[in-house]
Amino acid sequence: MTKLLVCIDGSIYADTVCTYAAAFSRSLAAEIDLLHVLRRQSSYQATADLSGSIGLGARSALHEKLLSVDEARGKLDQQKGKLILSHCQEILSATGVSTTGVLHRRGPLVETIQELETGYDMIFVGKRGEHAQTDSRYLGSNLEKVARGVHKPLFVAALEYRPIQRLLIAFDGKASTLKAVDFFVSHSNLSHLECHLLSIGKIDNGLFETAASRLRETGYSVTGRNEAAGSVEKQITDYVKKERIDWLAIGAYSHSPLRNLLLGSTSASLILSSQIPMVLFR
Numbered sequence: 001m002t003k004l005l006v007c008i009d010g011s012i013y014a015d016t017v018c019t020y021a022a023a024f025s026r027s028l029a030a031e032i033d034l035l036h037v038l039r040r041q042s043s044y045q046a047t048a049d050l051s052g053s054i055g056l057g058a059r060s061a062l063h064e065k066l067l068s069v070d071e072a073r074g075k076l077d078q079q080k081g082k083l084i085l086s087h088c089q090e091i092l093s094a095t096g097v098s099t100t101g102v103l104h105r106r107g108p109l110v111e112t113i114q115e116l117e118t119g120y121d122m123i124f125v126g127k128r129g130e131h132a133q134t135d136s137r138y139l140g141s142n143l144e145k146v147a148r149g150v151h152k153p154l155f156v157a158a159l160e161y162r163p164i165q166r167l168l169i170a171f172d173g174k175a176s177t178l179k180a181v182d183f184f185v186s187h188s189n190l191s192h193l194e195c196h197l198l199s200i201g202k203i204d205n206g207l208f209e210t211a212a213s214r215l216r217e218t219g220y221s222v223t224g225r226n227e228a229a230g231s232v233e234k235q236i237t238d239y240v241k242k243e244r245i246d247w248l249a250i251g252a253y254s255h256s257p258l259r260n261l262l263l264g265s266t267s268a269s270l271i272l273s274s275q276i277p278m279v280l281f282r
Contacts, residue, residue, distance in 0.1 A: 008088050022092050026096070036103070123146075123155065156280065
């Protein structure tokens with residue numbers, strides 16, 4: 001049974017993440033687990049070292065007040081998390097999809113996902129978290145850490161939902177993009193998608209043709225294309241616009257020009273500027 005882990009918080013991306021997950025649940029006949037992660041308990045605790053010129057008695061009284069405030073904040077966050085999970089269950093239910101599990105955890109987000117990921121086929125997240133600035137020129141630290149830390153396909157939802165009809169696989173012949181091809185071959189329920197295979201610069205043509213053939217044999221309609229070496233970000237962005245691509249699959253951490261997609265400004269600007277969802281493979 002295919003299983004999807006849907007990570008949600010109070011961000012404006014939560015509804016879209018759930019809507020995309022619901023669409024994939026129907027296409028793949030997949031189960032969905034919702035995950036909301038609270039901050040660690042220590043994040044609420046007031047420091048015991050309140051330096052300054054306040055007297056010992058006043059400092060102790062202040063510390064007790066801070067502790068009570070932090071405890072109340074922790075309880076409010078728990079209630080807020082339950083409301084978020086309930087809201088997302090309602091979104092899924094409205095689309096005819098029910099959740100198999102609801103996970104409400106406390107701790108670091110990346111470590112929590114890493115502990116759970118082996119039980120899932122794909123992980124869903126929003127492009128930005130609840131506390132990220134929507135107009136920032138930089139990716140949120142949580143997305144960057146999750147992208148670097150997980151090994152299952154990571155679906156990064158765009159802000160607005162639109163049905164997925166055309167898929168672009170940015171192919172460089174390295175292990176991560178071969179893993180992307182393996183994923184789509186093993187999930188033949190997605191073969192109704194119009195599949196585009198794009199390479200940039202010099203690659204192994206044999207690997208490219210083999211990947212295209214495997215996808216076609218699975219049932220995908222495949223359009224293959226090679227672009228001369230140049231700006232990876234620009235060529236992918238231009239191709240997405242020209243061919244009206246709805247979903248972009250890229251390999252992370254391959255030793256090629258595409259490696260920069262998740263290392264440095266190329267990665268940040270592509271993900272930030274993208275108006276379509278992406279799925280990242282390591």
